[in-house]
Amino acid sequence: MTRGGFVPESRMHPPQWMLDLFADGALAPREQVEVEAHVASCPHCAAEVDASRMVIGALSEMPRFEPAPGFPDAVMARVQIDTVPWAVRARRWLPQTRRGWALVIGALTAPLVPVVVLLAWLLSHPMVTVSGLWYWGTGHVRDTAWNVVAGVIAAAIERGNVGWVPELIAVAARIPPVVLLVAAGTVVALTFASGWSLNRLLRTPSGGVAHAH
Amino acid sequence: MRSGPSMSNVATIAATDSELVVRARSGSEAAYRELLARYQRPVFSLVYRMVRNREQAEDLAQETFVKVFQNITRYDPKYKFSSWIFKIANNVALDALRRRNPVTISLDGAAHAETAEQVEASRTDVASEDANPLEALEARQLGGAIEQAVGTLRPEYRTAILLRHVEGRPYEEIAEIMDVPLGTVKTYIHRARSELRGTLAHLR
Numbered sequence: 001m002t003r004g005g006f007v008p009e010s011r012m013h014p015p016q017w018m019l020d021l022f023a024d025g026a027l028a029p030r031e032q033v034e035v036e037a038h039v040a041s042c043p044h045c046a047a048e049v050d051a052s053r054m055v056i057g058a059l060s061e062m063p064r065f066e067p068a069p070g071f072p073d074a075v076m077a078r079v080q081i082d083t084v085p086w087a088v089r090a091r092r093w094l095p096q097t098r099r100g101w102a103l104v105i106g107a108l109t110a111p112l113v114p115v116v117v118l119l120a121w122l123l124s125h126p127m128v129t130v131s132g133l134w135y136w137g138t139g140h141v142r143d144t145a146w147n148v149v150a151g152v153i154a155a156a157i158e159r160g161n162v163g164w165v166p167e168l169i170a171v172a173a174r175i176p177p178v179v180l181l182v183a184a185g186t187v188v189a190l191t192f193a194s195g196w197s198l199n200r201l202l203r204t205p206s207g208g209v210a211h212a213h
Numbered sequence: 214m215r216s217g218p219s220m221s222n223v224a225t226i227a228a229t230d231s232e233l234v235v236r237a238r239s240g241s242e243a244a245y246r247e248l249l250a251r252y253q254r255p256v257f258s259l260v261y262r263m264v265r266n267r268e269q270a271e272d273l274a275q276e277t278f279v280k281v282f283q284n285i286t287r288y289d290p291k292y293k294f295s296s297w298i299f300k301i302a303n304n305v306a307l308d309a310l311r312r313r314n315p316v317t318i319s320l321d322g323a324a325h326a327e328t329a330e331q332v333e334a335s336r337t338d339v340a341s342e343d344a345n346p347l348e349a350l351e352a353r354q355l356g357g358a359i360e361q362a363v364g365t366l367r368p369e370y371r372t373a374i375l376l377r378h379v380e381g382r383p384y385e386e387i388a389e390i391m392d393v394p395l396g397t398v399k400t401y402i403h404r405a406r407s408e409l410r411g412t413l414a415h416l417r
Contacts, residue, residue: 017403024377024406026384026399055409058359059378064258067271071257072249075278081242 013045014038023052111189114196138177141184145172230294237285245282252295253278255380256302262375263306264313265364273309277302292389299380299390303372310368362412370405377402 014022014035021027022035039045068074095101122128149172156164228236228247236244256277261270280301281288288297363371372391376382384402388395 016407017400020403020406021399024402026402051410052406055406055413056378058413059363059374059406059409062359062363062375062379064254064379065261067253067257067274071253071271071275072246075249075275075282076242076245078275078279079245079282081237081240081245081282 013042016048019045019048020052023049024056111186111193114192115185115189138181141180142177144184145175145180231290234285234288234290234294237282248281248294249278252298255295256298258379259299259302259372259375260306262360262363262379263303263368263371264309269309273305274302277305280305293386295382296386296389299376299382300392303390306372307368358413359409362409365412366405366408370401370408373398373401374405374409 018027018031018035019039022032022039025032027035035045039049095104119133122133123130149168152168228244230248230251233244233248237248253274257270257274260273260277261267264270264273277298281298288294363374366374369391373387376387376390377384382390384395384398387402388398391398391401393401
């Protein structure tokens with residue numbers, strides 16, 4: 001046997017499966033060469049290879065069949081294709097009227113109003129300056145954020161789930177104070193807006209019907 | 214005056230399977246139709262030779278395409294589209310064979326026929342005078358010695374041998390389609406060819 005253990009020495013015949021795969025060119029290149037050398041000098045194996053090649057030839061001549069002419073239409077009739085482009089689908093979610101746009105913009109900007117009013121009120125005091133407010137705000141937000149991070153880490157350590165903590169710390173350390181301040185401001189503003197909306201809703205009688213005059 | 218193909222049609226025809234899938238996902242009916250045009254014959258031929266009944270093969274080939282198109286968003290582009298569609302077609306055909314009523318009349322004769330003589334004795338001559346010319350031709354082709362011999366193979370051998378020699382797929386892709394190791398595919402194909410040699414020798 002050769003070192004690969006597949007092709008016997010020249011006087012021994014390769015197994016039939018190997019001759020069959022050789023006929024189909026499906027052996028590894030080295031084995032293909034070795035079997036070819038053997039077949040060239042062995043009429044018995046050459047006859048085996050010819051028999052395999054005859055079967056392969058007959059199989060390769062088998063034609064492909066054509067389905068009925070209406071086949072593509074029959075398939076397409078059964079398939080529900082969403083031919084609406086994504087841009088059109090996205091547009092369905094956008095407001096269709098000026099009033100709708102006004103409502104959306106109002107809803108998005110409303111949370112900022114209390115923040116602006118609060119800032120204006122604070123800055124109306126002679127002791128309060130913009131830089132002082134900024135220093136106080138960023139410091140306060142940073143302290144709060146770190147307290148939250150420390151609390152989360154402590155909780156994770158207590159529960160034994162700390163694998164993601166180093167990643168969280170790395171992410172938190174990269175966040176600029178400005179982003180933290182904006183995020184905190186947004187949260188505060190949204191809280192105010194939610195409270196205000198809830199208050200309005202609770203004061204509005206339910207089940208009322210609006211009539212056109 | 215008859216106009217030539219539009220630029221978009223030319224682009225669709227020239228596109229690769231992966232590009233067509235991307236377009237199909239964005240809702241291009243032309244892309245779906247081009248995929249159909251490319252694969253309807255290979256898929257139908259495989260399924261037809263598996264179930265050996267034209268009407269059922271049409272239904273199963275349709276089912277294959279419907280499944281493919283309805284799940285096109287799940288197609289993983291790291292595999293060849295042809296592998297994916299052949300895998301679905303093969304599974305659809307195998308399911309049909311499993312469901313098939315054992316008394317169904319086969320073109321090749323009784324399902325229990327084991328030797329070429331038994332196959333020949335129980336074989337149904339489908340080339341009747343009522344059949345249309347195309348079906349009569351196909352029936353004659355299916356009734357040919359090699360088709361008959363292929364029809365006697367176990368379904369997994371049949372799939373492997375058809376994918377290899379009719380569709381010209383490499384062994385690795387056949388392994389992917391059939392979801393079996395490469396060595397198993399080589400065994401299937403070798404055993405199928407050995408059986409075919411024996412059956413063809415008997416039929417001659």
